[in-house]
Amino acid sequence: MQKKIILTGYGTVAKELIKLIIHNGALIKEKYGFDLLVTGIVSSKGMIYEEEGIKLSSLIDFGTGSEALSRYSEYFKLPFTEPIFQGDVLIECTPTNIETGEPALGYIQKSMENGMDIVSVSKGALVKSFDKIKTQAAKHGSRLKYSGATAAALPTFDIGEYSLAGCTITRIEGILNGTSNFILASMSENNLSFEEALKIAQEKGIAEANPALDVQGFDTACKILLLANGFFGSSLLIDDVKIKGIEQVTKEDIQEAKQKGRTLKLLASAYKEAENVIVEVKPCELESEHPLAHVNGTNKGVVFETIEMGAVCAIGGASHPRGAAAAALKDVINLYRETTWCT
Incomplete structure (x- = not known):
């Protein structure tokens, strides 16, 4: 079984998450029965998208942020596209904006409209529009997890x-x-x-x-x-x-x-x-x-x-980006582990 991930934001937490997927991917497949495939990453400049999966081991060599995605795009001759929210789960890692909740709120809403589950590390959209997000999740059958937004590695x-x-x-x-x-x-x-x-x-x-x-x-x-x-x-x-x-x-x-x-x-x-x-x-x-x-x-x-x-x-x-990344990965596993237990 394969779970396709769309990632929004590519800062330090998102890069640590990519590293964890690389290092722990085989263990996750063995223990929980599914592969994690990152097919798209959205930044302020647009989106890199590969249906068969982004080459994560290459991506981590290019740094962080939009510049890293630009270098990846140039190296593999992959054009930036408008964001495509198609997959199993959105992992939302854009910087927290408690004033408007954007751009995270828009990303979350578009993903739920396509029936995607949501894992949010960013707090802004949840703080600003919690009821709206919950209502939309129920309407579209999306599941929502955000342990990474409530003290990162501490399992609050x-x-x-x-x-x-x-x-x-x-x-x-x-x-x-x-x-x-x-x-x-x-x-x-x-x-x-x-x-x-x-x-x-x-x-x-x-x-x-x-x-x-x-x-x-x-x-x-x-x-x-x-x-x-x-x-x-x-x-x-x-x-x-x-x-x-x-x-x-x-x-x-x-x-x-x-x-x-x-x-x-x-x-x-x-x-x-x-x-x-x-x-x-x-x-x-x-x-x-x-x-x-x-x-x-x-x-x-x-x-x-x-x-x-x-x-x-x-x-x-842990109070560092890897702890927050591990919390997001844990949320993804908990979204799908019950299904794997029954197979």
Whole structure:
């Protein structure tokens, strides 16, 4: 059996995904019974498309982004085309745009119109138009997975969807951004100011040159919003999330928490209050007994509180492009593995 993939975006995550398909393709076929065939990749310049499959081992030698696709196109004399959304699954890896959700939203909609399943690493379209996407998926019989958009390698969505199936989730708490967690941990361990810790994070390549989405809490907010809408059945938007980042946290705040035996973390939470779903992101002092209090470095963590199983916690998950790519690959496998088990 063959599963044809259309990939939108060819940045670092998408390239890591291609590497994983190359390296793990034989194992996936042996274990799950299907081949993965990347037939098209869409960039801002257009699409490269090969019905028999793009030559992935050659593609990774050309770099990333539209320029890599241009070099591949020139080398193999393959013209750029208008995007063709025909295949089994779209893997959406374009940069997150929380203002409009584009171009991801358009790519997702066109793919679903052709009955394709969707795996999204990008958060923008889901945050902006979650209800619209869910409605269209139901209309066209498309399935939607986005664990890579809810903390990458940390299996946040998988725990709720699979491990807690049939349970009543009452609250979700998480440290969902590795960059912010690294900064706060550095401030605590080395008695640094926010600015000093941020500079170290940037020098190590952990923080972007413009770290606003991370340190202002918006990346965390997008992730907890997707978890809340997914598990509480809400239709909240990013404007409904109360967000406070870490840029105003001082050395004094860190030390004050330590004197109380607590740890300061950027905590995301979602819970039901009467008929409302409350979603918020803010720096919180965690008691040492809290399961997320000792999540340090670029690690992340999530706690699901349930009526039936109590609290379930997961900690870790690589905070780099390969982790996000592995999450996308896992989603593809989980879309089709039940079918293979029955064959």
